Amino acid sequence: MPDYGPRPVERHLPTEEARDLLTLVRDLAQREIAPVAADEEATGRFPRDTFALLSRSGLLGLPYPGAYGGGDQPYEVYLQVLEELAAARLTVGLGVSVHSLSCHALAAYGTDEQRGTHLPDMLGGGLLxxxxxxxxxxxxxxxxxxxxxxxxxxxxxxxxxxxxxxxxxxxxxxxxxxxxxxxxxxxxxxxxxxxxxxxxxxxxxxxxxxxxxxxxxxxxxxxxxxxxxxxxxxxxQGFAIALDALDAGRLGIAACAVGLAQAALDAALGYALERRQFGRPVADFQGVRFLIADMATRIEAGRALYLAAARRRDEGASFTRQAAMAKLSCTDTAMQVTTDAVQVLGGYGYTADFPVERYLREAKMLQIVEGTNQIQRIVIARQLLGPESR
CATH class of the missing domain: 2.40.110.10 (Butyryl-CoA Dehydrogenase, subunit A, domain 2)
Structure with missing residues (x-):
């Protein structure tokens, strides 16, 4: 299968430490995760060894307190890590997001004794x-x-x-x-x-x-x-805890969706520049160029949306509506971009020899998990119109 490789994403990060972290994650993802993703997805193999590596590297507890083994990273940074992991393999990016979601109730609502007893192993002790x-x-x-x-x-x-x-x-x-x-x-x-x-x-x-x-x-x-x-x-108190966790979890899904869409765009770009028809690269044809321009625009908009919501969370502001908007928009973007990537590759895009058919199948799931996109619209409307509105 051709490997066109990812294109670096221009990121605006709050600290030099965060920039170093994203570089480390990107290198790890392209060295350890991406090369085996297609084969392992085809055989249905769960990469438990990869999650052990992420745990040892401190990447399973990034948004949680350092006192309990976490990374003390703001959501603005954590979500961009998820995006890089999902671009390499959605199973890994989504798995990290779910793991973080499963730690939320203890980290946010547990007693000091409960956190001290359980959280270090959950965040950095190899547990899933x-x-x-x-x-x-x-x-x-x-x-x-x-x-x-x-x-x-x-x-x-x-x-x-x-x-x-x-x-x-x-x-x-x-x-x-x-x-x-x-x-x-x-x-x-x-x-x-x-x-x-x-x-x-x-x-x-x-x-x-x-x-x-x-x-x-x-x-x-x-x-x-x-x-x-x-x-x-x-x-x-459990249902309130669950909803609180889902607000944060929806941002994780949004970031994963953008990562998946970015991987599809990268594959489409590489193919369009290499594939020749009528004596020139298909990237020279306006129909292909417009598809790629729309894909890139949707991805940039989705990334900006989830990061804006993340910054609200980091500031301590309410972000329920923004999280629902990010999940809705970014997962719809992933579905559209992966569909367009298959179109750019034509018949090859429909084969398992290229990754975009897998990306398309994976994107559909993102519109369903952690609240369907119809549920996100209900959340957004209620936030705008009030809880009593129908």
């Missing part, structure tokens, strides 16, 4: 996390979840099934949201569940059209006993 909110009958309507946690002395017993769980069956820990009270969002509580807890199991991974190297599976909780010391936040 999963985030368990969705269920077979509660996807977009996450507040309707049925998994239940019943108090049993100084512990809780969890029963239920979670669905569409990235890293399901291979994670070392799961942030699980379960019902401890009445129906509705106020009856939900968050728990930190070890991956080897008795009674916790996973179904066979889903058979997906893309991202075959990233396992997505149902997770079954059959009488899983969790001590109260692993309850995160107050009883009934």
């Amino acid at each position: 996390g999963a985030y368990c909110l969705s269920e077979p009958s509660a996807g977009s309507d996450a507040a309707a979840l049925r998994t239940r946690a019943v108090r049993a002395g100084d512990a809780w017993v969890l029963e239920g099934t979670k669905a569409w769980i990235t890293h399901g069956g291979i994670a070392d820990f799961y942030t699980v949201f379960a019902r401890t009270g009445d129906a509705g969002p106020r009856g939900i509580t968050a728990f930190l569940v070890p991956g080897d807890a008795p009674g916790l199991g996973a179904a066979a991974p889903e058979r997906k059209m893309g991202m075959k190297g990233s396992p997505t599976a149902q997770v079954h909780l059959d009488g899983v006993r969790v001590p109260d010391t692993r309850r995160l936040g107050a009883e009934g």
Whole structure:
């Protein structure tokens, strides 16, 4: 398969340390991740060794406090790291985003003792996390979840099934949201569940059209006993914790989408400059040039949108609406850009000998995860019109 190589992205970073970090990540991604991405995706191999390397390199805990093994990096920097990783292989970029999401409840709502006990291993000790909110009958309507946690002395017993769980069956820990009270969002509580807890199991991974190297599976909780010391936040606070995490997680998806789109543009540029028809490169034809111009413009706009939202988060300002806008726009961009990349390559773009057909299959998933793009529109409209609007 031809390898045209990535083109460096012009980045505006807040510190020299951040510039050095992005250089390190880019070199690591192109040396360790990109060369094997196509083969491993084709065979459905999850790159656990890559995640161990990222953990040793301090890249699994970038936006979290250094006191607990994190990188003390602002979201503005962390998201650009995700973009570079996703450009090399979406399974890796998305996996880092999901891992960060699964650490959020403990980092933001855990006690000092809980953070000191668990967070260092989660951020830099080689562990891999999963985030368990969705269920077979509660996807977009996450507040309707049925998994239940019943108090049993100084512990809780969890029963239920979670669905569409990235890293399901291979994670070392799961942030699980379960019902401890009445129906509705106020009856939900968050728990930190070890991956080897008795009674916790996973179904066979889903058979997906893309991202075959990233396992997505149902997770079954059959009488899983969790001590109260692993309850995160107050009883009934779980749904608020979940939504808070999703705001940040949607920015992660947006950054991954831009990375995937950038990889597709790079492939299209390389092909258009090399492929000759009618005695000249196809890059000379206006139809191709206009496609490439539109692809590049959409990517730049998406990158600016997710970074603007990230800076609001770093400043401590509300960013729910901006996160939803970034997730919506960037994932739609990834879908359009990967579609156009296939068109630039013509018949070759439809074959597995070139990466753009894989990028197209992967892009579709990004419009669905962590809230479909229809849900993002609901969030944006409610933020603009008020919660009582329909």
